[in-house]
Amino acid sequence: MGACWSARIKAESPFHTGVNSKCVSKDGNDVSGSSSRASATSVPLTPRGAGEIIPSSNLKSFSFSELKMATRNFRPDSVLGEGGFGSVFKGWIDENALTAAKPGTGMIIAVKRLNQEGYQGHREWLAEVNYLGQLYHPNLVKLIGYCLEDEHRLLVYEFMPRGSLENHLFRRGSYFQPLSWNLRMKVALGAAKGLAFLHSAETKVIYRDFKTSNILLDSNYNAKLSDFGLAKDGPTGDKSHVSTRVMGTYGYAAPEYLATGHLTAKSDVYSFGVVLLEMLSGRRAVDKNRPSGEHNLVEWAKPYLTNKRKIFRVLDSRLEGQYSMGGAQKAANLALQCLSTEARFRPNMDEVVTTLEQLQDLKDVERNTQNGNHPNRANHSTGGTRSRRRNADEGQNGKAASYPRPSASPLYSRD
Numbered sequence: 001m002g003a004c005w006s007a008r009i010k011a012e013s014p015f016h017t018g019v020n021s022k023c024v025s026k027d028g029n030d031v032s033g034s035s036s037r038a039s040a041t042s043v044p045l046t047p048r049g050a051g052e053i054i055p056s057s058n059l060k061s062f063s064f065s066e067l068k069m070a071t072r073n074f075r076p077d078s079v080l081g082e083g084g085f086g087s088v089f090k091g092w093i094d095e096n097a098l099t100a101a102k103p104g105t106g107m108i109i110a111v112k113r114l115n116q117e118g119y120q121g122h123r124e125w126l127a128e129v130n131y132l133g134q135l136y137h138p139n140l141v142k143l144i145g146y147c148l149e150d151e152h153r154l155l156v157y158e159f160m161p162r163g164s165l166e167n168h169l170f171r172r173g174s175y176f177q178p179l180s181w182n183l184r185m186k187v188a189l190g191a192a193k194g195l196a197f198l199h200s201a202e203t204k205v206i207y208r209d210f211k212t213s214n215i216l217l218d219s220n221y222n223a224k225l226s227d228f229g230l231a232k233d234g235p236t237g238d239k240s241h242v243s244t245r246v247m248g249t250y251g252y253a254a255p256e257y258l259a260t261g262h263l264t265a266k267s268d269v270y271s272f273g274v275v276l277l278e279m280l281s282g283r284r285a286v287d288k289n290r291p292s293g294e295h296n297l298v299e300w301a302k303p304y305l306t307n308k309r310k311i312f313r314v315l316d317s318r319l320e321g322q323y324s325m326g327g328a329q330k331a332a333n334l335a336l337q338c339l340s341t342e343a344r345f346r347p348n349m350d351e352v353v354t355t356l357e358q359l360q361d362l363k364d365v366e367r368n369t370q371n372g373n374h375p376n377r378a379n380h381s382t383g384g385t386r387s388r389r390r391n392a393d394e395g396q397n398g399k400a401a402s403y404p405r406p407s408a409s410p411l412y413s414r415d
């Protein structure tokens with residue numbers, strides 16, 4: 001766990017409370033008209049990212065012994081995943097009473113157990129309770145409840161049967177087959193809708209830790225964002241940004257955020273661009289196992305993305321034959337726009353959603369394939385050899401070791 005934790009860019013702003021307190025009026029004002037929030041009466045004038053638990057009639061407060069029972073004493077063989085916060089276990093509860101149920105009966109849940117000591121862990125736990133306790137959207141994971149008892153801090157979510165996008169893109173093994181082009185586009189759209197909802201005028205939340213391990217998939221590959229530990233209220237009034245110390249995950253954070261700590265919705269758009277690029281390329285944001293010059297995905301891929309003929313060098317060779325030339329170019333161009341060094345040139349998430357919606361049209365692929373105008377075959381004369389070679393070195397050696405987070409780098413660690 002220690003290694004996983006260090007992958008995050010650490011340290012939170014001491015100004016956090018002060019910044020958030022400016023959001024009080026927003027929280028008090030905008031809940032009434034929003035169907036996606038808990039009822040106005042359940043939302044006191046408390047910043048969502050700090051302070052105490054905001055009462056929510058939709059969350060159950062579990063006892064520790066109940067969750068111990070539901071997860072069969074946190075059995076190691078029922079671990080669903082691990083992150084910076086702790087381990088996530090599979091468990092069972094009765095769907096009506098929400099009490100522990102016999103394994104294999106009732107409703108499956110995912111129980112995240114904090115294994116970090118100290119204030120930062122508690123703070124992330126609290127942020128997650130307060131954001132997910134109030135925000136409802138088909139592309140956000142559903143929080144069922146929490147446990148706060150002595151030193152115990154746990155979160156109880158709906159179970160997401162297909163696990164994280166990270167596993168599907170990067171984990172080797174027979175269980176995780178490479179995701180098809182169409183499924184990647186579907187997942188990208190779902191995740192984009194989740195972010196667009198967070199950024200919307202009535203919600204105004206910056207997610208701050210957008211990455212493949214925080215995108216979970218249900219049985220139909222609908223994407224849902226989880227892990228709201230670093231989420232933050234966006235700027236209010238005429239403020240352009242929220243000031244924080246830098247947190248997030250190496251490889252995903254926007255350059256201006258790393259440089260200044262100024263957080264805006266466009267920081268999330270940059271991280272979305274990194275994830276989209278990971279989906280298109282099948283490469284991790286940071287991969288020290290690659291040849292030098294290719295460790296950082298964005299730095300390596302950007303020059304290819306700017307050239308229509310060269311984007312195929314970046315595309316995951318496991319996707320060959322599944323996409324059209326136009327579709328691939330459009331997706332690559334979208335990633336490139338999101339990765340603009342200057343935040344103002346990045347699209348907003350509504351625009352990203354619109355573009356991705358156009359990419360869900362399967363006919364584009366079929367038409368090209370029927371015409372014999374297959375993009376990859378055409379491409380072989382330009383970048384095909386390169387793309388095959390890339391496949392060979394895509395051995396993912398060490399991938400198991402770096403699972404579940406991208407390898408840690410002390411580069412941006414601020415504490």
Ligand SMILES: Nc1ncnc2c1ncn2[C@@H]1O[C@H](COP(=O)(O)OP(=O)(O)O)[C@@H](O)[C@H]1O
Nearest residue numbers: 081082083084085086088110157160164213227
């Ligand atoms: N609801 C869930 N259903 C299934 N797997 C989950 C669920 N929540 C988390 N996981 C697994 O656990 C991993 C870590 O969860 P996450 O919420 O990101 O924790 P952390 O806050 O520690 O990063 C995820 O990447 C995923 O593999």
Ligand SMILES: [Mg+2]
Nearest residue numbers: 083213214227
């Ligand atoms: Mg996580």
